[in-house]
Amino acid sequence: MDSEGLLDTVNCQILAELQQNARLSYSELGRRVGLTPPAVAERIHRMEEAGIIEGYRAVVNLERIGLPLLALIRIACNEHNCQQFGALAKDIPEILECCRVTGGDSYIAKVAVTSVQHLESLIDRLMLYGETITALVLSSPVTHRIVLPPWRVSESLELRDLGEQSGVR
Secondary structure (H helix, E strand, O other), rough: OOOHOOHHHHHHHHHEEEEEEOOOOOHHHHHOOOOHHEEEEEEHHHHHHHHOOOOOOOOOOOHOOOOOEEEEEEEOOOOHHHHHHHHHHHHOOOEEEEEEOOOOOOOOEEEEEEEEHHHHHHHHHHHHHEEEEEEEOOOOOOOOOOOOOHHHHHHHHHHHHHHHHHHOO
């Protein structure tokens, strides 16, 4: 079955709930979406098999594990270093995310470091692959967003509004 066929209103509700809290039990999910726990388990299994749900992760507080500084580093590689940097980025532990982008930059990396000196050292290592421009993150107004297929977004807003009105969540 194609992804669009799997993403009915109930499965989108399940996806939204799991994105808010992936540790919810099948019983609790069933209560929230009006299904039995086995029906919820089957729907989740089908979405996992279809590749809609790729995994489950813990959200880690970077400050509490000694990485209080977050920065975005733009890297403009030359044509010889671009592929090399993409492969290398996977092995640099400070890089949390790295996106290949269009425009004047080649990559934008989100990094977490222990100090300004640590950031300087990282920038020095990255400069071997191209010109860098760095911005320290002061705050993150959006850190996580519930993602649903575009054809279901308007109904999810209606569902959220109903939940807020009824005191659910």
